Amino acid sequence: MFLSRVAGIGEGPVTRDLSIAIPMETTILNVMESWPLQISIQAPGGQETVALSEHARIRQAGVLIDPGSLRSGQRIRIVSRNSRGEIVELEVI
Amino acid sequence: MSKHQASESGTEAPTGGNPKPGCGCGGAGGGAGGAGGTGGAGESVTASHAAISSEGGGEGIGGEATVLADQVAESFEGSPRQGELENVAEFDPQRALNEGMPTSILTDELLGLGECRPEGYQPETVCGSDDRTKVANTTVAPWRWICKLVITFPNGASGGCTGWFIGPKAVMTAGHCVYSKANGGWARRIEVIPGMNGTARPYGSMVGTSFRSVRGWTQNSDPNFDYGCIILPNASLGNQVGYFGFASLTDASLNSLLVNNSGYSGDKPFGTQWFNAGRVTNVTARKIYYMLDTYGGQSGSPTWRFLNGQRHAVGIHAYGGCPNSSTRIVSQVFNNMMSWRNS
Numbered sequence: 001m002f003l004s005r006v007a008g009i010g011e012g013p014v015t016r017d018l019s020i021a022i023p024m025e026t027t028i029l030n031v032m033e034s035w036p037l038q039i040s041i042q043a044p045g046g047q048e049t050v051a052l053s054e055h056a057r058i059r060q061a062g063v064l065i066d067p068g069s070l071r072s073g074q075r076i077r078i079v080s081r082n083s084r085g086e087i088v089e090l091e092v093i
Numbered sequence: 094m095s096k097h098q099a100s101e102s103g104t105e106a107p108t109g110g111n112p113k114p115g116c117g118c119g120g121a122g123g124g125a126g127g128a129g130g131t132g133g134a135g136e137s138v139t140a141s142h143a144a145i146s147s148e149g150g151g152e153g154i155g156g157e158a159t160v161l162a163d164q165v166a167e168s169f170e171g172s173p174r175q176g177e178l179e180n181v182a183e184f185d186p187q188r189a190l191n192e193g194m195p196t197s198i199l200t201d202e203l204l205g206l207g208e209c210r211p212e213g214y215q216p217e218t219v220c221g222s223d224d225r226t227k228v229a230n231t232t233v234a235p236w237r238w239i240c241k242l243v244i245t246f247p248n249g250a251s252g253g254c255t256g257w258f259i260g261p262k263a264v265m266t267a268g269h270c271v272y273s274k275a276n277g278g279w280a281r282r283i284e285v286i287p288g289m290n291g292t293a294r295p296y297g298s299m300v301g302t303s304f305r306s307v308r309g310w311t312q313n314s315d316p317n318f319d320y321g322c323i324i325l326p327n328a329s330l331g332n333q334v335g336y337f338g339f340a341s342l343t344d345a346s347l348n349s350l351l352v353n354n355s356g357y358s359g360d361k362p363f364g365t366q367w368f369n370a371g372r373v374t375n376v377t378a379r380k381i382y383y384m385l386d387t388y389g390g391q392s393g394s395p396t397w398r399f400l401n402g403q404r405h406a407v408g409i410h411a412y413g414g415c416p417n418s419s420t421r422i423v424s425q426v427f428n429n430m431m432s433w434r435n436s
Contacts, residue, residue, distance in 0.1 A: 030316050031413045032269045035253040035359030035390035051275040068388055071414040084248050
């Protein structure tokens with residue numbers, strides 16, 4: 001578990017819980033087509049939205065795959081995240 | 094045509110018949126992010142469409158929940174018809190139109206059950222063969238109405254999306270492009286670059302710091318309400334390039350409609366605009382599904398009908414997964430867009 005401090009517009013810095021344990025297995029609920037992608041996942045406390053880092057490494061069966069292969073319903077393992085909470089490494093199970 | 098109603102005390106019942114899906118087949122759609130959410134437990138659809146500003150104020154726009162008749166901006170008086178494809182050099186309409194699968198039987202609930210999808214389901218947001226075609230000349234309509242967005246979020250992350258002018262100062266996009274829970278909330282700034290073409294910025298750019306979305310997105314993260322708007326500081330850019338019309342169409346008008354889409358794909362050379370077109374494969378109360386090829390970076394791009402020389406956006410592209418999907422412009426979305434257009 002780790003925390004990051006995030007300043008929102010018109011408010012003081014707030015603490016955002018980036019408490020997903022690493023590694024963590026979960027299910028993709030939706031894939032938002034910003035760049036980098038954002039995905040909503042089923043987290044222990046409910047739905048959470050997570051961004052991928054621009055150079056996120058995504059693997060399936062040990063092979064690097066394109067972020068465009070992600071889709072809702074896939075089981076994934078989040079392997080690592082950076083200090084902003086972005087997914088750096090992810091495996092499609 | 095635009096209806097402005099206080100929405101804080103809205104009592105309108107959800108009309109889409111979109112209960113949260115069950116959790117069979119891996120439970121993919123069981124959370125609030127399932128496609129069938131209605132904007133939070135006990136909250137009305139009207140309240141979920143209540144406009145929210147990055148400056149902290151709610152604007153209180155509401156309206157009907159059900160699309161009973163086509164509703165269009167400006168003077169277009171369309172009736173249910175099929176659309177036309179934009180004429181883009183090197184785009185192969187036959188190949189694009191023949192792609193897809195019979196998804197008309199899929200409902201929001203079924204689509205939320207990811208592991209229950211039919212055999213032959215294509216996992217890529219590029220659906221089947223990649224039919225995207227580069228827009229060579231972005232200085233003519235409608236391509237110049239479409240903008241590359243360079244976003245800076247409060248956590249320091251930067252991102253890219255697509256937007257499109259709906260008024261002199263108003264640039265429509267996806268909700269998650271102006272408000273991202275993953276990146277700390279409201280964007281700090283978004284640079285809007287209409288008609289960007291590689292390194293060329295034929296109209297320059299403008300930075301927006303004032304954003305709009307709706308409660309259903311900012312508070313509930315409900316994909317059914319994933320739309321937003323950038324309000325630019327002045328009208329010079331919008332008056333120069335022009336802007337899209339938009340329409341709230343009935344199910345009958347949308348089913349199998351030929352639609353067009355163009356945006357700034359993240360897998361292509363930076364700043365290049367990519368077009369695709371195809372048929373709507375499924376329509377639900379608040380989403381439009383299709384097999385058009387899209388990619389990350391195209392969130393916020395317009396999905397539009399081209400008919401009798403008129404262009405009206407009918408959706409705001411937001412999600413991948415084949416079928417890919419747009420937030421549907423239903424009456425409440427239309428009303429909010431009219432309000433934002435007139436900002």
